[in-house]
Amino acid sequence: xxxxxxxxxxxxxxxxxxxxxxxxxxxxxxxxxxxxxxxxxxxxxxxxxxxxxxxxxxxxxxxxxxxxxxxxxxxxxxxxxxxxxxxxxxxxxxxxxxxxxxxxxxxxxxxxxxxxxxxxxxxxxxxxxxxxxxxxxxxxxxxxxxxxxxxxxxxxxxxxxxxxxxxxxxxxxxxxxxxxxxxxxxxxxxxxxxxxxxxxxxxxxxxxxxxxxxxxxxxxxxxxxxxxxxxxxxxxxxxxxxxxxxxxxxxxxxxxx
Numbered sequence: 126x127x128x129x130x131x132x133x134x135x136x137x138x139x140x141x142x143x144x145x146x147x148x149x150x151x152x153x154x155x156x157x158x159x160x161x162x163x164x165x166x167x168x169x170x171x172x173x174x175x176x177x178x179x180x181x182x183x184x185x186x187x188x189x190x191x192x193x194x195x196x197x198x199x200x201x202x203x204x205x206x207x208x209x210x211x212x213x214x215x216x217x218x219x220x221x222x223x224x225x226x227x228x229x230x231x232x233x234x235x236x237x238x239x240x241x242x243x244x245x246x247x248x249x250x251x252x253x254x255x256x257x258x259x260x261x262x263x264x265x266x267x268x269x270x271x272x273x274x275x276x277x278x279x280x281x282x283x284x285x286x287x288x289x290x291x292x293x294x295x296x297x298x299x300x301x302x303x304x305x306x307x308x309x310x311x312x313x314x315x316x317x318x319x320x321x322x323x324x325x326x327x328x329x330x331x332x333x334x335x336x337x338x339x340x341x342x343x344x345x346x347x348x349x350x351x352x353x354x355x356x357x358x359x360x361x362x363x364x365x366x367x368x369x370x371x372x373x374x375x376x377x378x379x380x381x382x
Contacts, residue, residue, distance in 0.1 A: 126179035126277070128170040129236035131226060131253065132163035132198065133245045134191040159194040162242025165303050167198050168310040169240050173275055180204045182233050186211060186226060192326045199321035200313035207233065208328045218344045219248070223256030228334040230261065238280065239300040243268055254302035264295040270306040 136155045170181040183198040185191045186209040195206040209229045230236055239261075241254040251267070258265035270285035273292065281294040285304050313321075331338065361368045 126173070126177050126237045127234065128174055128179060128181045129230055129233065129239045130163075130166040130170045130181065130183045130198070130203070131239065131241040131257070132166055132183055132185050132194055133160045133242075134158070134185065134187055134194050135160045135246045138246055157190055157193075159197060160242055160245045162244065162303070162305065163194075164310040165305055165307050166240045166242050167201050167203065168308045169272070169303060171202055171311070172308060173238070173272070177275065179237075182207065182236075184209060184226065184229055184233070186222060186229075195326050196318075196321040196324065197313070199324055200317040201311060202313075202317070205233070206326060208326050209330075210328050211331045218342045219250055219252035219256055220343050221339060223253055223260050225331065225334065225336060226253065227257050227260035228336060229329055230257070232329065232334060235298065237277070237297050238275070239298070241300065241302045243302045243304050251302070254300050258300035261298070261300075263298045263300060265300040265302070266293060266295055267302045269301045269303045272301070272307070 134157045136152050137158045140155045141152070167183060170183070173179075174181050181203040182205040183195060183203050184207045185195055188210065189208070191208055195208060198206055207229060209225060211225050230239065239254075239257065241257070243254075244251040245253070254267060255265045266280070266282050266284065268284050268286065269282045270290065271283040272280065273283060274281035274294075278297050279294060280297060280299055280301070281292065282301060284291050284293060285306060361371045363371065
């Protein structure tokens with residue numbers, strides 16, 4: 126089977142300080158890391174290759190600094206990696222990014238199963254998986270916490286939802302987006318890391334994919350602001366019965382019930 130994982134390099138959220146925020150984020154000097162959800166993408170691809178055989182290709186879109194996360198994927202044991210060098214529209218234009226990624230998947234020979242993280246930190250849109258599926262005209266299953274069954278033409282998964290879990294199935298080819306519950310990523314060996322550090326990363330450009338830059342981006346970033354401070358809590362004083370009564374009154378006032 127052919128497995129394709131979509132991964133992304135993101136700015137380390139732990140290093141984005143309040144002074145970095147304003148009309149736009151000042152990200153000078155902020156280090157980049159593999160999107161936290163995407164290490165689970167790589168691991169899931171590898172586990173199913175080990176069970177069923179086949180080939181794992183990991184694709185990332187960005188500049189040459191993304192070679193670092195692709196080398197991490199190689200060190201973990203994937204067969205191929207590709208860097209798609211295209212930055213039109215920035216991270217916000219998920220429509221354009223999904224078009225380019227879908228073409229890159231096709232250029233690599235397509236896939237039986239495409240795996241992406243549920244979202245990427247920064248934009249937090251959760252658009253790319255479903256949009257790539259739409260571009261390719263194939264089904265998508267989101268928020269997957271477990272792949273129960275996978276064969277040549279069928280996949281059965283467990284989805285993690287706010288109200289519980291559900292089991293659904295789809296034909297292949299298919300896109301799934303995964304959550305952190307799905308597996309425990311392996312650690313690459315030191316020898317594998319050293320070997321991967323010497324590999325030349327293949328790149329794909331928009332021109333290689335036969336795509337012309339669109340006239341304009343469909344998305345424009347207006348402003349970035351930190352979330353408002355959390356309001357101070359309130360302590361209810363009295364007997365247990367009095368406190369419960371006051372609490373229920375407040376919950377009803379705020380229409381929690």
